[in-house]
Amino acid sequence: MRLQVGCPTNDFDATKTFTEWILRIGEGNISGPNDGEAEVEFLKDVIVRSTSDHIHSIVLTIYSSFENHLDDPSYFQDKDIFVPTNEEVDAINDYMLRLMKDEGKTYINLDFFCKTESKYCFKESIYSVDVLNVFKTSGIPNHKLTLRTGVPVMLLHNIDQTKGLCNGTRLQIVRLGKHVIETHIIGGRFFNETTYKLHMKFTLFDKRILFRFLQKQFLLVVCFAMTVNKSQKQSLSTVVLYLHRPVFTHGQLYVVASRLTSKKCLKILICDDEGRLTNKTKNVVYKEVFQRL
Template identity: 70%
Template sequence: MELQHGCPSNEIAETKAFAEWILKIGEGKIGDSNDGEDIVEFPDDVIIRSAGDHIQSITSVVYPAFEDHLNDPTYFQDKAILVPTNVEVDAINEYMLGLMKEEGKTYLSSASLCETESPDDFKESFYAPDVLNGFKASGIPNHKLTLKVGVPVMLLRNIDQRKGLCNGTRLQIVRMAQHVIEARIISGKHFNEITYIPRMKLVPSDKRIPFRFQRRQFPLSVCFAMTINKSQGQSLSNVGLYLRRPVFTHGQLYVAVSRVTSKRGLKVLICDEGGHSTNKTKNVVYKEVLQNL
């Protein structure tokens, strides 16, 4: 459905073939009898060949001359680099921030155990602020958040759904103050509207953390790159898929390639076990999940 939206008539055949290829990835019908893991080969025309710095290779394709477009909200409206884990997200975002000449501003969070934890003296010493600041959990910003004017960011909490401020909404930094950030919405029907984001108390939902703590920080993360899982629901014209390591959960590869609205908007950089670029990667599909659907 995303591929057919606004598709020119002379590209219908190619679009249909690409859509069918995406569905085969989702159903595990590419390669051998896939019921768990199998290998998918990508077309050569979507592959980025890289002989050295892989991050530089994919960012230069997805965000060419991006510093010349920091005042243009439409430039970041339909672009993103998707990766499997937060490790690659942080690496790409730090690389892109480093390319920007502006100094920017760094915000440090404050953290504490939630009141429901009823900490004793031992817990208070063990979970000191320095320890809590070191935690990186899905759904909350890191302790150290560096932002610059023009940088695209993603909202990590529902603030006001009527104004389009929902978890996953993408924005662009306009101005920064100590306690509030002015940003422009660059996704959804509220595109180009100005909004203001305050600091908030955020509690991670990661069940692997054996205690509850809260972090007071701006509910934002830089989003030149985002995880594949976080991209669900997004529809983008230009997607760079960076697989330094393979996908690892059912349907993850399908989610990644189905974010793009046309084949020409998809660019993929895959690394093999030796770190060299290739055109093949692992697809994870457990067919029992698809039964009776």
């Protein structure tokens, strides 16, 4: 459906070929018969050239003049960088923030222990607040949230679905206050509408520590880059996929390909196990998923 929207009438055959290629990736049929893992080879015209600093190379590919567009929500509306893991997301977002002249603000979260009836509650004494601060998990802001005016961010929880404020909604920072952040929505039917984000308290549970604790923070994360899993609600016309390491679970490569509105949208930088650039990567499909469909 995305390809149909972005397909010129004179490019139908190429779009059809690309659609079939995406479906073969999703079904695990790329590169012939396989046991669920197969090698995918990309054409040279989608490969990002790089020397030693790969993050610098992908940033030049997609955000070459971003500082001139920090007051333009449409600039970030249809572009992003996809990576497999949160560690790589943090590395790219930190790199982008360091390029900006605006000092911005750093918000430190507040962690509190919750009353719990768990039989493991005695273990709470092991964990100081400083220990809680270093836990990182999906859907939770980092302990230190550094933001600058014009930066694209992503909402981490559903707040008001009727106004488009859902988990995965992308926003752009307009103004930073001590307890309130003004943003513009940069995607969907509520594009460019103004919203305000407050410091919020929410309860967290991580199976690594076996009890609940409260955190107070803005439910936002910088999103110059995002994980492949977080990209599933997006439709984008410019995507750079950075595979410093291969995808590691079912359908991740398919998710990236199916976010695109055109074959020309995709650029990719792939490293092999020894860190050298290549145009081949692994596709992972658990074929038992399709056995009873």
